[in-house]
Amino acid sequence: MYRIYDCLAHQHDIVLVLVALLIGLAGIHTAFNLYARACIGRLRQKIAWLFLTGVVTGGGIWATHFIAMLSYDPVVPVGYEPLLTAISLAIAIVTTTIGFAIASISGPHLVLSHLVLSRLVGGLVVGLGISAMHFTGMSAIRVPGIISWHMDIVIAAILMGALFGMASLYLAKTAQTDQQKLLGKANLTIAVATMHFGAMGALVITPDPTVPVPAQLISQEYLAVGVAVVAIGLIAIGFVTALVDRQLRDHVSNRMRILGDSAIEALVLTQNGRVIDANDSFLKLGGVTRAEILDQDFLTEWLSDTPAEFKSGKVGYAETTLSWSNNTAIPVEVVRREIPADEISDATVIFGLRDLRERYAAENHIRFLAERDALTKLLNRSTFNDRLAEALTQSDETGIPLTVMCIDFDHFKELNDSFGHIAGDHALRELGERLAELFSDNVVIARVGGDEFVALLSHPEQSDMDNVIARSRETAQQILDCVALPVFINAEHRAKLSASIGIAHYPTDGNDAESILFHADLAMYRVKQSGGNDIVFYSSEMDEEYRFKRQLSSNLRHAMENGQLELHYQPQCETDGNDQVIHSFEALLRWTDPELGSIPPGRFIPIAEETGLIVPLGEWVLRTACKEAARWKNPLGIGVNLSAVQLQKHELPELVAEILNETGLDPKRLELEVTETALIHNPARSMKILSDIKKLGVRIAMDDFGTGYSSLATLQNFPVDRIKIDQSFIKKLVSNDQAIAIVRAVINLSRDLNLEVIAEGVETDEQASFLNDHDCRSVQGYKYGYPKPISDYAHVVNPTEFPETTANRDSGIETV
Structure with a gap:
């Protein structure tokens, strides 16, 4: 050195x-x-x-x-x-x-x-x-x-x-x-x-x-x-x-770079696999500078997950992931285009890339909307059915049973009627959030419509049915407890709901998705019929009852079409001591089925209401009764019952007017009987409909008075002409002090309100004597006549054809 x-x-x-x-x-x-x-x-x-x-x-x-x-x-x-x-x-x-x-x-x-x-x-x-x-x-x-x-x-x-x-x-x-x-x-x-x-x-x-x-x-x-x-x-x-x-190349390069930077898509140019340039869109996408990417092997260092066919040039399009050394990964779609070599440069490959994050987010959102209920964000019916089908297949393979629950909120319609549908939607949304937070991965819950929910419960590594039933009951009780918590409606109100839950197990209670859901639904309806707020497991007896109801519904429809229905008429009398005069009849529907025999109204009327047959059935009764009464020479009154379903139909006043005009019956002779329960389903609508009917001259009677929820408020708000004291109170007269007090109070209340009053279900002399002593002269019951075809009361409704009978002087009961 x-x-x-x-x-x-x-x-x-x-x-x-x-x-x-x-x-x-x-x-x-x-x-x-x-x-x-x-x-x-x-x-x-x-x-x-x-x-x-x-x-x-x-x-x-x-x-x-x-x-x-x-x-x-x-x-x-x-x-x-x-x-x-x-x-x-x-x-x-x-x-x-x-x-x-x-x-x-x-x-x-x-x-x-x-x-x-x-x-x-x-x-x-x-x-x-x-x-x-x-x-x-x-x-x-x-x-x-x-x-x-x-x-x-x-x-x-x-x-x-x-x-x-x-x-x-x-x-x-x-x-x-x-x-x-x-x-x-x-x-x-x-x-x-x-x-x-x-x-x-x-x-x-x-x-x-x-x-x-x-x-x-x-x-x-x-x-x-x-x-x-x-x-x-x-x-x-x-x-x-x-x-x-360099100047020539820079000139060309600058023009190309300006063109490339004008593109929204990211562009990368490579020669022999190495990056020679990229536009601003790519630099922003990758968060890098141009100097950092030059001479890198683009496919190896940035598109390592790209399919081999794309890397080799056999295909020119791929959806893949753009990733690099900072562990960032961006979903992209890539287009590959070859530029042949020329006198200036080698063959060049241009890669055009588009960021797919927004598209994937939109697709995920669309998928979420397609799979979820818009209100509660729980699964919807279609997605639940898909999950159920998958779970049934897996259950068949593993032998592990499944549990399906049908959940329906009790009296939810009353909440909607009382506070409006916005409040109802808010309650459903809050309940959906609670249920979603309550359940683990082994429970799938969905909203399938209205206030109806379904849950799918799996039992990992558990095949003993006693344990499955116990766990199902425990989960269902958690749902009841969750629903029972008050729901915020507004600053002044909290609503407390309950739920009816029906449970069915696969494969013991059904061999496919349709049957298992149907049986859980049957069990849920059994809870609803029993008052709600409970849990019921499916049993085969429910299926038998359902089949009977289905048969009854089918036969009822057939009976309507083939004239197997008829009306019986029960007299309503005015008494004065020992004398009684029939002033009106109540039309009562009767059905004798060729296979099942005589079926009481209490059995088939609820089925008609459930199936929607009550509307055409009620129209038939009203039209038939009015047509029959219009033929009587003695202008007695005719009473016809209206169901709660009929009372919610806006077109009911027009139907009544049409029937009166068609039959020629004097509106004053027609009395429509409604129950308190029917009125409170939608009080505002019921008030409007009854007021319109009242304008026609038709009388309104409140049936089963005293058994509803708000009798005094009903009398004050609705256009009622007559009160009918329910037969349950009349039966307890003489032996029950409370019944005596109630009947006496209703009679006095009617007199003070200037309303007519009639007692139903009078059967004994003691009952008749009590009512007469307390100035209740209008009565109805077996003591005064059984419901019979109108031909049995021909001497009453057409007295001129029976001159030997003075029907209006006495009741004519001797012929009953």
Whole structure:
């Protein structure tokens, strides 16, 4: 090291050394710009650019060497043999051309190890070429003396030149970024400097006047001029060529970049699989800078999950994940397009990418809306059915039973009627949230319509039915407790609900989804019929009852179509002591089925209400009764019962008016009987309908008075003409003090309100005597006549046809 330092410090002109280094830097700078261009051209253009790279690099290094030689003072006169000097220039150009050519080898068929090897080998050739050029140039020196070398320093210099030469092209890669170029230039400059000055330190010149010096030598003055001309010319040619080419490429690149940045989609350009450019949309998408992605293997480092067919180019579209080193993953759709190679550049692949996060989010939202109930965010009917089908299949495979629960909220309609549908929706939403939070992964719950919910309970690793039933009951009780918590309606009101839950098990209670749901629903309706707020497990008796109801419903429909229904009439009398006069009849529906025999109204009327048959059935009764009464010569009144379902029909007043007009019945003779329970389902609607009927001249009677929820409020608010005391109170007269008090109070209340009153179900003389004593003259019951066909009361309704009977003087009971 000391010899090298002593040689550089005391035997060289520092100014010329700096000039040599500047010439070398200029040449190497220009060379790497040319090399960068050579790495992206087609083969023919690549060869041309590589040759120009070698000429500029070799010429620059050669010029650096000989300018540095001119700065060296060996004490003795120095000359240079022309041929060897020229050969050294040729060696520099050839070896650097070959080295850069080897390093530029690339392509999709080369793996990373092959690329690294080509760059290392190329750098080694350049490094060794520097050494070959140097020692060939040194051998051209002619001095009157003997030249010798310190071989250890020579070997070290050659190794240093080779190592830094390898490092320069390895680190430079394809020289597409400023960083790559800077690393390549710095290491190659170090290679040239260490090689030259190391070798100069190993040089020993021993003066010897006897050594002959040829006359045909190049003097140092001429060498200086020649080297300067060669160096400046080669560097200028390379620089200008690279500058013009770069400007052209930059112009084209800028136009393409402007076009690319105008695109909403992310665009990435690659050559030989390496990124050469990307637009702003991609940089924003990836959160990177352009410098960070240049020369990366795009498919390997950014689209590693892409299908092999897309990577190979067999398909041009894929949906995949864009991911990189910061562990961020973005779903994208990618389109691949090939641009063939031209005179300017290699074949280029453009990747167009679109961020799919918004689309996936929209699809997930659509899927959520399709699978979920909009109000409660629970599963909807369709999705629940799919889950149930999957669970049944799994149950068949594992043998583990399933539980299905049908859940219905009790008196939810009253909540809607009292507070409005908005409050009802709020209650359903809150209950849905509670149930969703209550259940684990083993329970699936869905809203299937209105206030109806279903739950699917699985029993992992549990096949014992006793344990299954116990767990089902426990879960159902949790639901009841959850529903029982008050629901916020508004600042003044909280609603407390209850639920009816029917439970069925698979496979014991059904062999498919339809049957298991149906049986759970049957069990739920059994709870509703029993008052609600309870849990009932399905049993086979429920199925038998359902089949009977279904048969009854079918037979009832058939009876309506085939005239199997008839009306019986029960007299309503006015009494005064021992005399009684029939003033009206109540029309009562009777049905005798050919298969089942006589069926009481209490059995088939509820079924008609459940199935919707009550509307046409009620119209038939009203029309038939009015038509019959219109034929009577004795203008007695006719009473017809209205069901709660009929009373909610807006068109009821128009129907009554139509029937009256059609039959010609005097409206004052018609009395429509309604119950308190029917009125409170929708009080506002009931008030409007009854008021419209009242305007027709029709009388309104309140049936079963005293058994409802708000009797006094009903009397005050509704247009009632007559009160009918329910027969349950009449039956308890004489023996029950409370019944006596209630009947007496109703009679007095009616008198004070100027309303008529009639007692139903009078059967005994004691009952009749009590009512007569308390001034209740209007009565109805078996004591005064059984419900019979109107033909049995022909002497009453048509007295002129029976002159021997004075029906209006007495009741005519003797014929009943």
